[in-house]
Amino acid sequence: MSKGILTVVSGFSGAGKGTVMKRLLESKGNYALSISVTTREPRKGEADGREYFFRTKEEVEKMIREDQLLEYAKYVDHYYGTPRKYVEDKLAEGKDVILEIEIQGALQIKKKVPEAVLVFITPPSMEELKRRLTERGTESREVIDSRLARASEEAESIDKYDYILVNDKVDDCVETLHHLISSEHLRSQRNMDFICKIQDESRIFKKGE
Numbered sequence: 168m169s170k171g172i173l174t175v176v177s178g179f180s181g182a183g184k185g186t187v188m189k190r191l192l193e194s195k196g197n198y199a200l201s202i203s204v205t206t207r208e209p210r211k212g213e214a215d216g217r218e219y220f221f222r223t224k225e226e227v228e229k230m231i232r233e234d235q236l237l238e239y240a241k242y243v244d245h246y247y248g249t250p251r252k253y254v255e256d257k258l259a260e261g262k263d264v265i266l267e268i269e270i271q272g273a274l275q276i277k278k279k280v281p282e283a284v285l286v287f288i289t290p291p292s293m294e295e296l297k298r299r300l301t302e303r304g305t306e307s308r309e310v311i312d313s314r315l316a317r318a319s320e321e322a323e324s325i326d327k328y329d330y331i332l333v334n335d336k337v338d339d340c341v342e343t344l345h346h347l348i349s350s351e352h353l354r355s356q357r358n359m360d361f362i363c364k365i366q367d368e369s370r371i372f373k374k375g376e
């Protein structure tokens with residue numbers, strides 16, 4: 168069975184990644200979304216084990232010590248991390264695993280898993296980002312300001328990603344992301360077994376044999 172592709176999706180807080188991910192999972196692909204652990208408080212409507220595993224700082228630090236996280240980072244005073252086992256199991260099953268994580272974590276993944284695909288999702292402009300964050304109404308002014316400040320830091324590293332996607336219309340963004348991951352499956356480096364088989368088979372046609 169061919170191994171799944173690990174795709175890391177990052178984007179400024181408020182870029183609409185959550186909606187894009189949700190639609191991608193409902194699409195015809197063979198996707199599995201990794202659920203992270205975090206020490207931040209659940210937002211209204213979020214459930215433990217669905218959006219995140221909500222854990223204490225001590226619990227997350229224990230997971231870090233025991234190497235249970237594939238990557239982790241501190242984001243606006245809280246830990247966020249990717250449980251390793253789920254990702255490894257799903258990739259082995261042939262699923263295309265999506266990690267929706269921030270930049271520090273994305274760069275850790277690129278080091279550990281060089282064949283991972285890194286995609287950065289951005290709104291069409293920073294003005295639009297501010298509008299979306301404010302209209303979401305889930306965070307205080309202070310938190311919005313620190314998320315915008317963080318976005319300004321993150322913008323410096325966008326060029327480290329393999330692809331950039333503008334989330335202007337959600338449906339278009341989802342479709343492009345789906346095509347992008349589908350195309351990644353066609354890379355020769357990911358199909359070496361098949362290439363070797365074709366090469367072997369073709370040898371009988373060699374001139375003079």
Ligand code: 5GP
Pocket residue numbers: 177178179180203204207238239240242247248249267268269270271272273
């Ligand atoms: P939020 O608090 O808005 O749900 O997430 C804040 C940021 O943390 C987002 O940029 C989100 O992508 C990122 N994030 C979520 N889970 C993880 C994770 O497991 N690792 C890392 N490095 N970042 C994460």
